[in-house]
Amino acid sequence: MTTPQPTTNLPSTQAQAALGQPETIKLILDRSQRPTRTVPIRRALLQREVGKRGTKSPGAVAVLVRRSAKRPLDLYLLLSAVTSGGDFSVTEWSTTWARAVGIFDETAGTTAVSRAWKVLKELGLITRARGEGGKSAVTKLHEDGSGRSYTVPGEGLGDPYFQLPFEYWEKGWHNKLSLPGKAMLLIASSQRKLKFTLPQERMPEWYGISADSAGKGIRELIGHGILVRVDEEWFDTLKTRSGRGCRPVYSLWPPFTPRALGGQAIDEETTTELLRALP
Template identity: 55%
Template sequence: MCDSIGMTPIQNTATKPESGNEIGRDESAGTSDTEGFLSQARTIEMILERSARTNRTVPIRRVFLQLGEGRDTEPGALKSLVSSRQERALDLYLLVAAITGGPGHSVTEWSTTWARTIGIFDQKSGASAVSRAWKALKDLDLITTARGSQRRTTVTKCMEDGSGPYEPPANVGEKYLQLPFEYWEEGLHTKLTLAGKAMFLIALAQRKHKFPLVHARISEWYGLAQKTVASGIDDLVENGILAPAGFEYFDTLAARSGRGSRPLYRLVRPFHQRGLPPTGLEAFPAQTEAGK
C-alpha cells in the first residue's frame, strides 16, 4: 500500500472551492445541469484544466491492464474492476490519474465534486457512490485516502500494479499507454459501456497503427470474458472510435488451405495512440500459427 503524501502549494490552491459553501455550489454560473450545481461536463473540464498536462494525455502503465512479460503474464487491476462491474470506480480512477501528475500525486476534493463527474447530483447518494468507488480502488491498492480540510478527502495515486507509492514512468523502455483528453471532451466517458471503456484502454496499449483484437487472446491476456471483449469492440466501432483496417494473414495447419486470416482495427483520430512512428499504416508480416 502506498502512503499519502502532502499536497504541493500549487495543488492545494487548485483544489480550493470555487464558492464559499461545502457542496461546491456556484450561484452565478449558468453551466449547471441541476439548479445550483456545476454540470458534469464543466466539472470534468475544470479538473482537466487543473492537471496542467501540456500534451493533453494521461500516462497509465500497461501493468494496469496486464502484469508480467512474455508468457509469464496475468491480468492487471482492470480485470477486477470490469468483472465486479465497478464502472464508477474506473471512471474516478482515470480522472484521479489525470489530475495527480505533480509532486505528491494527490488531490483533495469534496465527494460532491467527484459525484458530479460521474453524473450524480444528489449529495447523499453521490457521497455513497464515491465512497464505494474509493473502497474498490483501495482494495486494489491503486489509491489511498485521508481526511482533508473542510470535510474533503485527499486521494493519493499509487502504482498501477498496487506495488507502492506512485512514480511517473521514467525508464525509456517502460510500457505505458496515453489516454487522450478527448476521451472526456468528446463524451466517451458517458457514451461507452464499461466493456467499451476497457477495450479502449486495451486498444490504446497496442503499439501499432493496425492491430488484431482476437477475442480468445484478449480474454486470456487481460482476463475479460470473450463476450465482454466482443461487446466492447462493437461499442467502439458503433461510436466511431475503432474502425476496420483490413486483414492480417498467417500460416496455420488449422485451415485446409494452410492460411488463416483475422481482422485488423485502427483507432480513429483524435482517439488514436500517441507516440507511434509517423510512417502511417505499416504492413504486417505474415505470422506463423505459434505467433497468433
C-alpha cells in the first residue's frame, strides 16, 4: 500500500503566485502600526519656507508634477506611511515596492523602483543604501528637500502638517487619481480647515503647479466626490470692471475631511453638520 504524500510538499499555485497590489499595500500599512491610521505630512512637501523672512517657494511635489513622476510620489507616500519611528528607514525588496505600485514583472519592476528612488534622492527626500538579503534600505529625510534628518512633525511651533488617511490606499484612490488629482488632494488637505478656496491662478506662485494642472486636479476631485463646492467668496480685484470677483469655496469630504491632528476620522453626517454650523 502506498503511503500518501503530505499535500504541503506539493506545488501550490496560490503559494507560487506573487502577492497582488492591494495585499502588498495592506502589509505595508499594517507594518506601520500607526494607531491613528493616518500619515503625517509636512506642508513643506508642497510649499517650503526660504530665508529668514519665511518667504514661500514651491516644494518637491511641484517638480514631480512637472516631470509627470507619478511613481516617485506613490512610493514616497507609502514610504511615509511605513516609516513611523526609529531612524525613519525601511529595508525591503524592490519587488515588494514594485507590486505596491502595480508592477509585477520582476525586472521591469526593479528598474522602475530604482529610477523612482533616484528621483526622490535627487530631490533630497530620501537616502538609499544596500540592505541585507538583496534588499534596499531607504531612509526618509525632511520634507523640505534640504537633506536634513527627518523628525516627527508638530513637535514645535511653525511646523505645519496634515494627515493622509489610510483610506487613500484602502479605497483605491492611489490608482483612481491622476498625478494632478493627487497633488491637489495634498494641497487641499494641507489647508487643514473645513472650508477653503483653491484659486487656480495662484497655484503657480504658491505651489509651482500650473493653473491648467490645478484645474484638472480640482475637477477630478469634484468628479469623484472627494472635493465639494459648498459656498462662494467675493473678493476685491482689478481684473474685473466692477472691481469685485467671485471664487468657489470647497470642502473635502470623508475620509479626507480634516480632523483634529491625531484624532478620529469624521464621517459624512458629521461633516455636513459642521459645514452648516459655519458662517
